[in-house]
Amino acid sequence: MNSKKLWKFFFICPVIIYVSLLIALPLIYILLISFFQSDYYGGMISTFTIQNYIDVFDQVYISVFLKSIFIAGITTFICILISYPFVLAISHKKPRTQKILMTLVMVPFLTNSLIRMYGWLVLLRKSGVINQVLMGLGVIQEPLSLMYNMIGIIIGMVYTLLPFMILPLYSSVSTVDPYLLEASSDLGASKMKTFFKIIVPQTLPGLFNGSLMVFTPALGYFFIVDILGGGKMMILGNLIKNQFLTARNWPFGAAISIVLVLITSLVIIAYRKLGGKMEDLGGA
Amino acid sequence: MKKVILRIEHLKKSFGNKEVIKNFDLDVYEGEFLTLLGSSGCGKTTILRAIAGLDSVSDGHIYIDGKDVTMLDPKYREVNTIFQNYALFPLMTVEENIGFGLKMKKVNKQEIKKRVQEMLELVHLQGYEKRKPKELSGGEQQRVSIARGLINNPKVLLLDEPLSALDQKLRKSMQLELKQLQKKLGITFIYVTHSQDEALTMSDRIVLLKDGVIQQVDTPVKIYEHPNSLYTAQFLGDSNLFQGIVTRVEDNYTWVKVDDATLKIVSHGWCVGDALNILLRPENIKIILKEKKENTLQGTIVDRVYDGASTNLTIRVNKKKINVMYLGNDKLYSRGQSVYITWDIEDTIVLKREAYE
Numbered sequence: 001m002n003s004k005k006l007w008k009f010f011f012i013c014p015v016i017i018y019v020s021l022l023i024a025l026p027l028i029y030i031l032l033i034s035f036f037q038s039d040y041y042g043g044m045i046s047t048f049t050i051q052n053y054i055d056v057f058d059q060v061y062i063s064v065f066l067k068s069i070f071i072a073g074i075t076t077f078i079c080i081l082i083s084y085p086f087v088l089a090i091s092h093k094k095p096r097t098q099k100i101l102m103t104l105v106m107v108p109f110l111t112n113s114l115i116r117m118y119g120w121l122v123l124l125r126k127s128g129v130i131n132q133v134l135m136g137l138g139v140i141q142e143p144l145s146l147m148y149n150m151i152g153i154i155i156g157m158v159y160t161l162l163p164f165m166i167l168p169l170y171s172s173v174s175t176v177d178p179y180l181l182e183a184s185s186d187l188g189a190s191k192m193k194t195f196f197k198i199i200v201p202q203t204l205p206g207l208f209n210g211s212l213m214v215f216t217p218a219l220g221y222f223f224i225v226d227i228l229g230g231g232k233m234m235i236l237g238n239l240i241k242n243q244f245l246t247a248r249n250w251p252f253g254a255a256i257s258i259v260l261v262l263i264t265s266l267v268i269i270a271y272r273k274l275g276g277k278m279e280d281l282g283g284a
Numbered sequence: 285m286k287k288v289i290l291r292i293e294h295l296k297k298s299f300g301n302k303e304v305i306k307n308f309d310l311d312v313y314e315g316e317f318l319t320l321l322g323s324s325g326c327g328k329t330t331i332l333r334a335i336a337g338l339d340s341v342s343d344g345h346i347y348i349d350g351k352d353v354t355m356l357d358p359k360y361r362e363v364n365t366i367f368q369n370y371a372l373f374p375l376m377t378v379e380e381n382i383g384f385g386l387k388m389k390k391v392n393k394q395e396i397k398k399r400v401q402e403m404l405e406l407v408h409l410q411g412y413e414k415r416k417p418k419e420l421s422g423g424e425q426q427r428v429s430i431a432r433g434l435i436n437n438p439k440v441l442l443l444d445e446p447l448s449a450l451d452q453k454l455r456k457s458m459q460l461e462l463k464q465l466q467k468k469l470g471i472t473f474i475y476v477t478h479s480q481d482e483a484l485t486m487s488d489r490i491v492l493l494k495d496g497v498i499q500q501v502d503t504p505v506k507i508y509e510h511p512n513s514l515y516t517a518q519f520l521g522d523s524n525l526f527q528g529i530v531t532r533v534e535d536n537y538t539w540v541k542v543d544d545a546t547l548k549i550v551s552h553g554w555c556v557g558d559a560l561n562i563l564l565r566p567e568n569i570k571i572i573l574k575e576k577k578e579n580t581l582q583g584t585i586v587d588r589v590y591d592g593a594s595t596n597l598t599i600r601v602n603k604k605k606i607n608v609m610y611l612g613n614d615k616l617y618s619r620g621q622s623v624y625i626t627w628d629i630e631d632t633i634v635l636k637r638e639a640y641e
Contacts (some may be wrong), residue, residue, distance in 0.1 A: 182338050183371035185438065188359045188388040197384075202374050 027261075030202075034254035042248030052255035061239070061256070068074040068235040069263075071150070074217035075157040079165035079214050080207065082158070087170040099234070102170060113160055117227045121147065124228070141230020148230030161217060165210035173199070186229050208271055218233055228240050236260055286313040289472050290335065290440050295344035297330055297496075304330050305496040308344070312440070312474060317466050317485040319475045322493035323519075328476045330496075332442050336365045337476065349439050359388070364433035366443040370425045378404075378428050385436040405432040406465070410424035414475040423454045430465070440472045447482065459485050480520045484508060492516055512633055517563050524569070524606045526562040527637060530554045538630075543602055548578045549632050559637035566596065566609035571617065572624045580626045581606075585619055587626035599625060 034052055037045040055061070090101050108116060123129050124146040131143040146152055176199060184194040200207070222237030236256065243253030290312040297305040304327045312318050320328040333339040335346060337358035353361050364385070372381050382403050383396045391399075394451045404410050407427040417425055426446060431442055446462075447455045463486045466473045477483055483490050484504045492499040492507065492515075500507055500516045511517035514525075528542035538551045540560055547562060554560065575582070583601035590596075590613055597608045597617060608625060617623065 034334075071641055177371065178371070179367050179369055179371035180373060182358075183365070183367060184384070185358045186338065186363075187385040188364045188434065189384075190359060193388060198373060 014047060030254045033251050034258050036251040038249045042250075052244050052252045053259075055252060056255055058261055064234050064236060064239050065235075065259075068146060068219045069238075070155065071153060071235060072215045074154055075161060075218045076165075076211050076215045078158045080152065080164050080211070082162060083165040083169045083210065087166060087173045090170065091173050091176075098174075100116055102167075105166050109163070112264045114223055114227075116160070117156055117224060120152075120159070124152055124155065147228050148232065150229075150233075152228035152230075153233060154227055156228040157218050157221065160221065161214040164213040166216075168206040168209040168213065169203060170206075172203040172209075176202050212264075212267065215267070219260060219263075286316075288312070289314040289349055290332070290474070291347040292335070293345045293347070295331065295334060295346065296342045297327070297334060297339070298342045298430055300553075301564070303342075303496065305334075308496065308498065310498070312472060312489065315470045315472055316464065316488045317473045317475065317486055319477060319487040319490045320493060321477060321480065321483040321490050321519075323478055325406065325497035326493040327506050328466075328478075328493050329444055331493075332365070332444055332474065332476050335361075335440070336442055337361050338365070345349055364436050364438040364441055366426075366429050366433050366441065366446045368445045368448060370417075372425055372429055375412050377416060378409065378420070379430055381417065382432045382435055382607065387531075389436075399435055400431075403435045406434070407431045416538040420451050423458065426450065428460065430462075434465075434469065434471065438471065440474055441466075442476045443473060445477055446475075448477075448479075451576070455482075461515040462486065484520065492519060494519075509633075511563075511633060511635070514561055514563075514638075517633055517635065519622040522566050522607055522609075523633070524566065525606075526564070526604075528560055528562060529559040530556050530560060542606070545581055548629060549634050550629060552634065561635045561637050563633040563635070564606075564627055564631065565633075566607040569606065569608045569625050569627050571597070571599075571608060571610070572626055575624050576626050579629065582622065582624050585617055585621045585623060588617065588619060599623065601625070 032139075033044060035048050035050065037047050037049050037051070039045055090098055093101070121122065121128075125131075126143040126145070128146070130146060134140045146155070180198055180202075181194055184198050185191075189197065219235065220237035220240070222235065222241050225233050225235050225238055240253050240256050240260070243249050243256065247253075288311045290309055290310075292310045295305055296303065297309045308327075308331060320331060322328045330339065334341050335348075337353065337356060345352055347353065348362055365626045373384065376384070379397075379400055382400045386396045387401060400413070401410075404412065407430060408425060409427055409431070412420070412424070412428075420428065421503050425603040426449075430446070443462075447458050450458060459482060463472075464595055475486065476484075487504055488502055489501060490507050494515055499519075500512050502510075507516060508520050511520065517523050518525075526540075526542040526547065528540040528547065530538055531541045531546065532539040533554060533556055534552060536551055539564060540547050540549060542562065549560075549562065558582060561577065572580070581601045583599040583606065585597055586600050586605070587598035588595065593610050594611050595613055597610075599606045606625060
């Protein structure tokens, strides 16, 4: 190994240590204990079993999986619906304005997300600002149930995860040559056709990247479900949290986690099979 | 009388407070190759974009084949644009790119396939159907973009400096090819360029623009040989400028005092005392070794540049530097040599000098 290679290795070292200690090792640990047995006192017995995985496919848990995927899917879809018009509008602005607007997108990150969720409580509850205004304007007679249900959870999810959709989509959209949009319109395409035939195909990597970054956390953000769902809803996030902290059944919690990792991996594999490139995902 | 395919009336366009196009009027005839020529920032591209509908206009009207399209969306205008950077759709194949316009018009698949084949043949790109734009050279991309425009059979094809990204040699051959294509199809071309060379080579008519105002509209020959202003004369081709005052007028000839010499020009209603600009093209000046009776100036060769096909001499006459060009590589003249220059009286370009010049 010559000195240049040695230097390269030296600089990569922190990343290698970080990834192996904080990501790879815990994951391997989780994988291992998912095949352990639990005892009645919250401990683990190191005898090999696949019972945990069989338990995951219990009807109760299947329905949690499906519900989680449903919430995450709806969240992702709404994020896409909001983000596309937003980034397309921004991309036509002057570079300076673009920077300012994109910075504003990031501003909510300055506050702890838990605190922001409590903020939503104030807005969404029966006597909250939104209901008061709507009733005051005479739009509605009875206050709407905006929280402690699915609507509340989805509002919270979309609100928290929207920047993760906007950022990759924005960097994807800004690579689309504006002349292409003019050419498309010049050749007789309507705005809708231009969007679906030119913009969407070219921003697919950003769209997928954003979807992955919204969909995956949406499966697991238990605090949103706990606060805005009023503790009545169970998604994968709370399920895993409960198994580890409340039920103290670590092996079963680990098994659910592994299944969750597999689901996410399947999505990425599907993306690659459909011709997507991994490099395109890294860019944003 | 030829049919007017495109009429522009009192077109105005401002960006913010800056008026880029000031009252622009133009008739374009069916089947002609018209060039909008001007230096960058003269508004030529702005006009092209206004015709295509890509930018709105501040005032005025645009008629395509008699129909007012001023407020019409680009997709409803029967014109197509060839963009400077080609603007090919990167994820589509050559075939899909060319067929895009027809697909938008919901033409059936067999018909599109047939027409795309015809177009590929027209631009000599058979066998390229399945390639992606980035697998093509610049010249090939340009052909695809031309085919993509032409397939829609537009009333007018708008070309925005389409050859500027190509190298010199390719540009020359594409110039000829474009011109042939245009003649063959009989489609009206409006071509935007800053290259006088391109304009002279390809156009049926040239519109010379300066600061959003038309300077002259004429055929290449007329605009080169009979420019109507000093700006036109100096924009198209090189020229040597003499400024003088008319001293004597006869029926056929007029004499103009220029510095220390007196030049003879053809009478054209000039009066004694008129201030004139007299222009001589470098290729019209002849070098002789013996003095002639009139229109002869003595000078010294100060520089000599050989560029293959021609030789350019700089000759100092009094304090003025005169450019002379002749074909070939005649070794007869060398630096420092004293020579006489002369020209045919018909080759002089005479323009009345405006007060501000």
